[in-house]
Structures are given as structure tokens and as C-alpha cells.
Amino acid sequence: MKSLRLPAYFRGRGLLFWLMMLLVIIPGIPFVLASAGFVMYTFWPINLDRVEWPEITPTTEHVVLISHGLRDTASSWSAALAKTLDQRDGTSQVIALDWNPYSQNALRCSVDGKRIGHRFGEHVANHPGLVSIHLIGHSCGAFINLGVCRAIKEKRPDVSVQTTYLDAVSIYGGMFWDYGLNNFGACADFSDAYIDTGDDVPGSNVRLPAAHTFDVTDARLSSDYAGSPHLWPTVFYRQRAEQGQIPDLAISPDLNLRYPVGVLERIDPEH
Numbered sequence: 001m002k003s004l005r006l007p008a009y010f011r012g013r014g015l016l017f018w019l020m021m022l023l024v025i026i027p028g029i030p031f032v033l034a035s036a037g038f039v040m041y042t043f044w045p046i047n048l049d050r051v052e053w054p055e056i057t058p059t060t061e062h063v064v065l066i067s068h069g070l071r072d073t074a075s076s077w078s079a080a081l082a083k084t085l086d087q088r089d090g091t092s093q094v095i096a097l098d099w100n101p102y103s104q105n106a107l108r109c110s111v112d113g114k115r116i117g118h119r120f121g122e123h124v125a126n127h128p129g130l131v132s133i134h135l136i137g138h139s140c141g142a143f144i145n146l147g148v149c150r151a152i153k154e155k156r157p158d159v160s161v162q163t164t165y166l167d168a169v170s171i172y173g174g175m176f177w178d179y180g181l182n183n184f185g186a187c188a189d190f191s192d193a194y195i196d197t198g199d200d201v202p203g204s205n206v207r208l209p210a211a212h213t214f215d216v217t218d219a220r221l222s223s224d225y226a227g228s229p230h231l232w233p234t235v236f237y238r239q240r241a242e243q244g245q246i247p248d249l250a251i252s253p254d255l256n257l258r259y260p261v262g263v264l265e266r267i268d269p270e271h
Helices: 015-043 078-085 109-125 139-155 179-183 217-221 232-242
Strands: 062-067 092-097 132-138 160-166 190-195 212-215 264-266
Touching (some): 062 109, 062 139, 078 092, 078 132, 078 232, 109 139, 139 160, 190 232, 217 232
Parallel strands (some): 062 092, 212 264
């Protein structure tokens, strides 16, 4: 009977080789497999047909798209904001996008949100009368802003784009922690952001480098609001919208002069 022999590659290897195999390489195999499985789960393409794509009316020149965040629906705040903003003439169309159930998973919502945004951007870019679009996204809905903006600028660079970020989540795909901080606002013609420093969601409580950032923390502390700091910017923004005090690029083309990019502006409720 012949004795078992190791393949030629392994014969004659020294003690250091076998220690590396036993202590580093073999124990590392489960980690590598788990990491590969995580990446595949997070970035694997899925069918997005459960999102209802609203039709753009023939007279529309200005679109406002509002996107809720993680584990949310349009009924909680964005539909109400849409009613507040839907006060212009027939050339504007305000849409509160309900992208649930794709917003339910904390690991995938950024990836799927960006894909949904890109698809909507391609959809609305086909509308020949489009002049401008205002994208308002909360939390993970910020990635819808990014996807729409990039798709619009790829197909229709002439269209004016404003992106508004309400406590935007920065982490992308559960692993790229500064993705939002490095990308949000960079695509748009003008971008504004609203943060609450009492929020502990990654990237939601700091200045966006490519936007004019409003710190609305003091406004919460001086109000009777008792909800989450992460949701406060949506409440604050709607209050300002009702008062007609939100930056609107479609109305004021000089916003970049009035609200310089990269600046952090603290909202003082006393003034």
C-alpha cells in the first residue's frame, strides 16, 4: 500500500510556512468567505418594480421629489411636505416618493436607494419640458437624491438641480462610512443640508462639504418638539416651507452667492 504524500508544493516547507498556514491563512478563510457573502448580499442587483414611478404631466417644467428615509413611508412626513410645497402654478409637480419596502433594510437601503434614484432620474430626464428639479431626501433617502442628480446630469446637463439633505446618512452599503460626506451635494447646481448635532446616525450630524449646511439643533431645543433628533430636520424644514423661508433655486438663481458651499450656519431661534 502506498503512503499518502503531500503535493510537491507543500513538501520541504519550513516551520514558518506551517505556522502561517495554521495561525493566519486557515483561520482567515471564514472571514474572507463571510466578507464576500456580505458584499454579495448588499450589492446584489434586485428587481425594483415594486416602486410606482409617477408620470410627469405634460405641462411640468419644475419637479420636486421628496424621499423618506430608513424604515419609513411617505405618509409619515413627506406627503404632508408635498402638500405644503404644491402651491405653484401648473408648471410644477411635487412628488412624495414612497420607496418602501426597499427602505426597510439598513444595509441595503443606500444601495437600493441610489439605484431607485438613478432609474427615476432617467425616467424624468425623458420629459422634454423639464427645466429644473428639486430633490429633498431624509436619512437614507439622501441616496435617492444622489442617484437622480447623477442620472439627470448624465442625460440632461442643461436641467437645473437642487439637492436638499435632511439629516442625511453617509454610510454606503454598510462599509463606506464617508461616502455621503464625499458625494452629497457635489452633483447639484445648489445644495443645502439640515442637521441636528444631537443625532448619532453616521454622517447625519456634521457639515456636508459640498453643501450649505444649516445646524437646526438650537431650534429643536427651544421648541416643544419631543421626537427623535434624527427626524427633527424634517419637521423644521416643513415649518420653514410653510413660512416660505426655504432656499429654492427655481425661484432664486443666486442661491450659491447667498448660501456659500461648505459653510455651516447655525440657526438661532431668537432671530
